[in-house]
Amino acid sequence: MSFSTSTPTIAALFRVVFDQKVGYTLAYRQSQQTDETSVEQLFDGIEFKCLPSGLHQVEEDTVYFTQSTPGSARFAGISVFLQGHADEAHRNATFVAVGALARLDGSNGRLGRIWEFRKDMQRLAADVINLDKSSADELLDEYWTSATRRQDASLQDDRQVVTVTPGDKAKRKPSRSQDSEHHLESDDHPSLSLPGLWYLFGPLIFPLYRAALTRKRILLLGSPPVLNSCNFVYALSVLATLPPDVRPLVEGYPSDQCHVLPTLFSVGVHNIPDLEHLNRHIQTLEKGWIATSTDGILATKTSLFDCCVELPSHHPPLDPDGPAHRTRPIFRASDGRQIKASARDYHRWRLVERGLRHCVKTLEEHYQDDPQAGTGDGDTETETLVTPVDQQKHDAMEEGIELSPEDERELVEPQSWTRAAFDSLRWFTSAAEIERCQQVEHELDISLLPKDLAPEPSDNNEISNYEKSLRQAKFITKYFHNLTRFLQHHVHEIVEKADEGSHDESDPECDVIFAEEDLAQCGLDVSRDADCLFAVEMARKWYGRTAEIEAPDTWEVCGIRIC
Known part of the structure; x- marks a missing residue:
């Protein structure tokens, strides 16, 4: 079997299975640790972290989590869950979770580029799910040996990046030493979930961003599959990151070390002691955090978080006569108060949404205008790139961008009577001044939109979903970083x-x-x-x-x- 050849440094490899007598069982483990005590600490509780509650509802999923040891070493973890069929003795189902850990050293981002192991873990899980323990261990040993050998070669390649000649510079890919929003070569990069986050939350993304920017403790509560939720944790942290050129403003202040909102990724009931410890620690450093969970009981532990986002379920309700399936998140403070977007947030959202659609449209036009794009004649190329569905999207770009009445009621707060009365009377006395103020606000919001996004060079003949997501993710990130600079x-x-x-x-x-x-x-x-x-x-x-x-x-x- 073959595996990817460019991966981050692997610190550990593991396999978790379900034993009917003892429950979740760590069936295989390998690590860079040498003494048994360190190994035990490294894998402590990992079988619960990699298998969130309710995971049996899906056939496959990917989970990101963090793991710490008493020596303050921190690791990012990935686990790929796969469910298969079995005989009645095993309740007609069997599952396996295969995962890896990568050490977080402060220079390799929030996840240590652990997502680059995802495809390898998927292949391993598929290969070992129906194997006996001996055969599965042998296959995992083979991968572990290969991965650790590749690490030395990978380090050597990284050194060569620094010493390339000018003629080779254009041929060599940029270094991926960090998992920033500017290094999105992998289609598994969590930042590529930003367009999905944007469309799911709508204008509600603005109060959520403000909560992240003020370093609140944010819990995303949802149901399996959890990969999207984990990606949203990463993406929200990216949006609320302090850009490097702004960091000198807070030097010497208590927030000097809070440039990045800490990410815990998937947490559960087993993490309650850790969250309580963080709660005591945060009272002095006020760093906040963002995490996701499928354990509804965490929503009752209101002292552990500042705000909670109830994500819509991936599964339709069991009772067809019950409440309608909710398609939008609900954002609440820890006291139960619902938080909604303001009218100004709605205005901003419409501007950014228009910019995003224009961003995709210019990318499509770039492919249409590129004489090297496509392999057939001009008519064939146009027919390939502009389908009836695409044309409908183009037409929608020219229309006003509005939420449906139902979504607006769910996401945007109604105008208070006091504000409505004040605006009406003020309009009556000074309509021209009101129009001027609104124009100033509009121009201010427009000034924050990114203006320097050029289409990425590509050898493809057609626009891929990856390229669209990449362009939209960069647009959204740059917009919110501009907003952070401004504030x-x-x-x-x-x-x-x-x-x-x-x-x-x-x-x-x-x-x-x-x-x-x-x-x-x-x-x-x-x-x-x-x-x-x-x-x-x-x-x-x-x-x-x-x-x-x-x-x-x-x-x-x-x-x-x-x-």
């Missing part, structure tokens, strides 16, 4: 102004006051409590300051007071 620069300026205005030398870290115009410059609404709280959290989490919102308790328009 951090404005909050940093407000904090600096507060420092400059302080005359109390005994208290140089004075409180920060956000005026109404300050919030407007940050793209926030002073009349919206969630926006005010977000501004306060940005000042506290990133700059260690207590902040207040300077806003009138009432507005007076034409002699009428609106509370």
Whole structure:
């Protein structure tokens, strides 16, 4: 059998099976550890981490998780689950989970590029599921030996990347030393789930992004298969990462080491002690985390998280007369309060959605205009690239981008009576000024859209789903990083102004006051409590300051007071 030749460093290999007498059993293990104590610690509880609750509902799945040892070593894990048929003695079903660990050393990203093992683990799981223990162990030993031998050769190749000649530079692929959003060569890269995340959450992605940016503890609660949920954990962390050019702004502040939102990936009931430990640790460092789980009981442990996202089930309801199958997530705070997108979020979402569709359209036009694309004559090429379905998509791009009424009710908060009355009266007294303010907001939102995305060079004759997902993922990532830059620069300026205005030398870290115009410059609404709280959290989490919102308790328009 053959396996991929370019993979990250493997730290361990394992196989988990289900024994009817003892339950989940670690049937095979190999690691780089030398002493037995270290080996036991490395594999402690791994059979539960790689098999989340409810996994028996699906035939196959991939799970990402993290594993730590008492010596503070951290590992990223991947497990490929496969279910097959068996005799009645085995309840007509059998399953296997084959997985690997990669060490996280701070330079290889959130997952240590562990996804590059996925195809190998899929092949191994398919090969060993029907083998006896001796044959399965022999096959896994063969893979382990081959993988560890490849590591030395891979390290040698990485050194050669640094010493290439100018003539070879164009031929050599960029280094994949990190799993950043800029290195998406593998079609298993979690960042390629960003388009799916975007379309599933709709405008709700903005309050979720703000929660991640303020380093909340975020739990995604869903059902198997869990691969998409694990990918969403990764993708959300990428969106809320502090871009390198912004990090100098927070140097010396308590948040200096919080550039990346920690990712726990799949967690379960067995992780409750770990989450409780993190809870005590986070109270001082305030790093937050994001994870996913299929264990509904975790939603009742409200002290362990700040907000919870209930993902729609992958399976239709068993009762056809019951509630309709939910297709959108529900975002709640730990106190049960539902969080929805604002009207401004909806406006932003429509702008970005239009940009995404244009992004795909220009990619399609690039292929159509490329004289080297396609192998037939011009008419045949056009017929191949523009099918009736594609034409319908093109037509939709020219139409207004709106949510359905049902989705809008689920995802976007209704306008409060107070705000509606205030806007109506203010429009009556100064319609021109309102139009000007709305135009300024619109131009501000447009300015954050990426403008430098050129089509990637490709040897393919047609656009692949991978290329579309890659282009959309980069567009979404760049947009949210632009938004992070915008917010951090404005909050940093407000904090600096507060420092400059302080005359109390005994208290140089004075409180920060956000005026109404300050919030407007940050793209926030002073009349919206969630926006005010977000501004306060940005000042506290990133700059260690207590902040207040300077806003009138009432507005007076034409002699009428609106509370």
